[in-house]
Amino acid sequence: MRRTAFFISDSTGITAETLGQSLLAQFENIEFDKVVMPFVDNEEKARRAVDRINDAADRDGAAPIIFDTIVNQEIRAIIGASRGELLDIFSTFLSPLERALGTKSSFTVGRGYSGTRELQYQKRISAVNYALENDDGARINRYGQAEIILVGVSRSGKTPTCLYMAMQHGIFAANYPLTEEDLDHGGIPRPLLPYRSKLYGLTIEPERLAAIRNERRANSSYASMSRCEDEVRMAESLFSRHGIPFIDVTHSSVEELSAKILAETGMREHIR
């Protein structure tokens, strides 16, 4: 069975897409053709969207599903007159919210929203720049600015995790790669000593590490199973010995890793 789903917004469409994807994932037996339509912000674009929705209805022989976060009422009315099944995200929740909060929303009075996320925007971009500049122990003299320092062996996923924390949450995340010397020595590496409370370890299953390293340098001793096993064992033992919390990245996405690390450290419990 095949159905078409539209994510339509007069802005970026991130909310419609995030929620819509989560909901559609609950229907594992249906294959969806998913169409993203951001910035549907005038009547002409809305009418073109309606054409596409009706075309999909003909093709599928069933009503397309529409997830929308359109604020403008006229535009929403046009989409609503299509042959799709409209799940109107904002209005569905705004009535109960208005009741609970005892006040009208700016949506109901016809204004768009300003997006509190903007407030955080400069911090997020600064955090991305910080992550790039402090990647792989490049500038250990700036660890003082870090909110968290991820520690792990080469290719254990430090960089993407730092970047995600920065981009999504505005966290200043640096990272430090454990070298063979660090692992042999077994103590907290000297540049990290002043920042023990900021350290968070990443570990990974040796098989997965070897696979990742092989993509980079095939058949090198760097990518060999025995070397990967040794490094992972020594890194985990270093973390344990010095009370550095750590997490296994093998079966988690960067979203999950970030959320878990931030939840455990309590760094992002209260947000703006």
Added chain:
Amino acid sequence: MRRTAFFISDSTGITAETLGQSLLAQFENIEFDKVVMPFVDNEEKARRAVDRINDAADRDGAAPIIFDTIVNQEIRAIIGASRGELLDIFSTFLSPLERALGTKSSFTVGRGYSGTRELQYQKRISAVNYALENDDGARINRYGQAEIILVGVSRSGKTPTCLYMAMQHGIFAANYPLTEEDLDHGGIPRPLLPYRSKLYGLTIEPERLAAIRNERRANSSYASMSRCEDEVRMAESLFSRHGIPFIDVTHSSVEELSAKILAETGMREHIR
């Protein structure tokens, strides 16, 4: 007026937080204390969440708002018995969706969801690595792999935009910084000639560019207003002359820029 809002999930909480933030932004006159609680995946954690919800109810003298995407029914029941106002995101939309699709969801039958996003995960991580390795024209020999190449003067926002496209959407995005030589020459820079159809320009208001460059190198000629004005004018003229589409980054976030560029190029109309 001050109210507390909880975003509660038995997974990362990204959906609950994204939707909740969009909805709360519609209530501009209320100051929210926002609390993120991901991975509430057992009854003990649920009971601790209830304690915190009830504490907030006492403190605020009003019911906290709860946005939840908890799949497990027992855990949801515990949260539902708190003194908060529960906006149950999944069940609210799943009934109309089940009706429209004519089938039960795995949520209703008590299973979690596997997340189609995972399918895209390896591509997203590869795209992040690609963006990092192809930043600032570092490896022009790998432009062939790019799906899009962002072009602009130094500090016009190419890197964060590439990284966002990669992280969020799995797009292979490279970038190329226009040098003074490129601008004087006025043609499409030689390394980009084979990839004209992939080029997308970024421009920026000279005042903003000067401010950003000043943060990096204060009072340099690089950051001077006259140099920024010249570079921006020459870059825009290069884009226009060669039919390279371009966008002004000054008043947009990376989310907006990515969404606009991807919408205009039609690169991400159909998603997985």
